[in-house]
Amino acid sequence: MTATMCRGQYMTILRGVYVLRGFGGRNTRCAQVKGVPEPLPVYEVLGPGALRTRLQLAAHRGLARFVGRETEMAHLNQTLEATRAGRGLDAMHHLGAALGLLDRLPDTPARASRELMLLLSLGPALMDVRGYGAPEVGATYTRARQLCEQLGETSQLFAALLGLRIHNVSRAQYAVGRELGERMLHMAQQAQNADWLLEAHGALGACMFPQGELGAAAAHLKQALALYDPERHQAHVFAHGVDPGIRALNFLALILWLQGYPDQARERSMDALALAQKLAYGPTLAFTLAYAAELHQLRREAPLVRERAEAAIAVSIEHGLPYWLAWGTIFSGWARVQPGNLQDGIAQLREGLRAEQSAGGAEQRSYFLATLADCLWRAGDVEGGLRTLEEATAIVNKTGEHFFDAELHRLKGVMLLASVSEAERVIASSDEAQACFLRAIAVARAQGARALQLRAATNLARLWQRAGRLGEARQVLSEVFDTFTEGLDTGDLRDARALLDALPSSSARTIDDVRG
Known part of the structure; x- marks a missing residue:
């Protein structure tokens, strides 16, 4: 039987498909080949090998990254186009198809590396x-983190931690999100990577804000903005789902309002909106419009809330964004309550809250419930408002979401007063309602939330005014009002100014005297 021989240059192609042996045994013998001046290694083909498919061959030869390359690259290119256009559903479809190709490959480091990239x-x-809090998001980034640790991929691990941080914060799991943010910051500092530092500072600021640590959150967000270059970091939105500079501006705007800088807050919000409109990426634009609506709600500017909310709804519908659609619906409902369309607005607000929950969201839930409670009270449903505040307080206790604590105490005081008759109010004013307002002032002062301190002081001053404690009323309100240097045309400051004008100027005990 004549042996089948092949030249050494074909050995790489044939190995695996056939069993080969060097001609002459272990010591491969070189042979003279016609047309080639120098002798070449020659191999003998002994029979069929174990590898029968192109996929098996590529993995065996260490070429797994190229298996199915054409199809996979087509999916990835379509994904990139869909992502840049803000078409998340299309991107998800193409990535799912690309991941499906991996099912045919053996479990090798090359396969794991490609799975990580796709995840x-x-x-x-x-x-x-x-939605950011959806279980599929958590599972995707958890698997990515596992693969990073398995492969020792530090650079990709940072991206996986960032995704998990966003997921956990959107579910109001702030302690977990903060732990992830601190790990990211440690990695960034060790690597001396400016891009990582940008993301890590922004991540920590976004975690500390809902926890009520306003000063620390603002410091991190400002550090993130100092590192941010809109042109250079625009690609981050496609890699991580969020533009880091726009995110920092949106959160900083809310913090500045709480700290008593309503005009600076509006400027930061406008900066974020300008960047988002220039970026023209649907999810980021919807995010920014929703946060702008929140700022205007805090500033009590119903027409602007409605404008921003309806724009957020339109962008969310166009791009299929359930999370921001829910936020837009909440704020649109609030804006509709203001002109007097109470029940329709409240129904829409409730619809938005349910939609946010369906999208896995629980972030800022205490604030949203406080907003609903306020609307219920204005509609005459005081008991419903108090029950809603109890629900919000339970969420605070469960999640550690403290940034709106002062407002929860204040609103409870307002509703307690509304729940009694005019004849009973003098008695009530010295009991629970006063305690609620004093508690709200103390919490807001400790957090540096002057805007919420002003609201609570205004309510307490009105209460004391009715009780004839005019000097004390003026003192408690002027203490905080006089610290404001901007935003004097906003609703809260106008109300405070009008009340101060109605109160006589006289010596009075301080609020600390009252507490003591």
């Missing part, structure tokens, strides 16, 4: 389509 691309698309 980190899938995460932002899932956030858009399913």
Whole structure:
């Protein structure tokens, strides 16, 4: 039987498909080949090998990254186009198809590396389509983190931690999100990586804000903005789902309002909106419009709330963004309550709260419930308002979401007064309602939330005014009002100014004297 021989240059192609042996045994013999001046190694083909498919061959030869390359690259290119256009559903479909190709490959480091790449691309698309807090988002980034640790991929691990941080914060799991943010900051500092520092500072600021640590949150967000270059960091939105500079501006705007800088807050919000409009990326624009609506709600500017909310709804519908659609619906409902369309507005607000929960969201839930409670009280449903405040307080105790604590105490005081008759109010004013307002002032002062301190002081001053304690009323209100240097045309400051004008100027005990 004549042996089948092949030249050494074909050995790489044939190995695996056939069993080969060097001609002459272990010591491969070189042979003269016609047309080639120098002798070449020659191999003998002994029979069929164990590898029968192109996929098996590529993995065996260490070429797994190229298996199915054409199809996979087509999916990835379509994903990139869909992502840039803000079409998360299309991106998710193409990435799912690309991940499906991996099922045919053996479990090798090359396969794991490709799965990791696809998962980190899938995460932002899932956030858009399913919502940041959706279980699929958590599962995707958890698997990505496991693969990073398995492969020792430090650079990709940072991206996986960032995705998990966004997921956990959107579910109001702030302690977990903060732990992830601190790990990111440690990694960034060790690597001396400016891009990582930008993301880590922004991540920590976004965690500390809902926890009520306003000063620390603002410091981190300002550090993030100092590192931010809109042109250079624009690509982060496609890799991580969020533009880090726009995120920092949106959160900083809310913090500045709470700290008593309503005009600076509005400027930061306008900066964020200008950047988002220039970026023209649907999810980021919806995010920014929703946060702008929140700021205007805090500033009590119903027409602007409605404008921003309806724009957020339109962008969310166009791009299929359930999370921001829910936020837009909440704020649109609030804006509709103001002109007198109470029940329709409240129904829409409730619809938005249910939609946010369906999208896996629980972030800022105490604030949203406080907003609903206030609307219920204005509609005459005081008991419903108090029950809603109890629900909000339970969430605070469960999640550690403290940034709106002072307002929860203040609103409870307002509703307690509304729940009694005019004849009973003098008695009530010295009991629970006064305690609620004093508690709200203390909490707001400790957090540096002057805007909420002003609201509570205004309510307490009105209460004392009715009780004839005019000097004390003026003192408690002027103590905080006189610290404001901007935003004097906003609703809260106008109300405070009008009340001060109605109160006589006289010596009075301080609020600390009252507490003591």
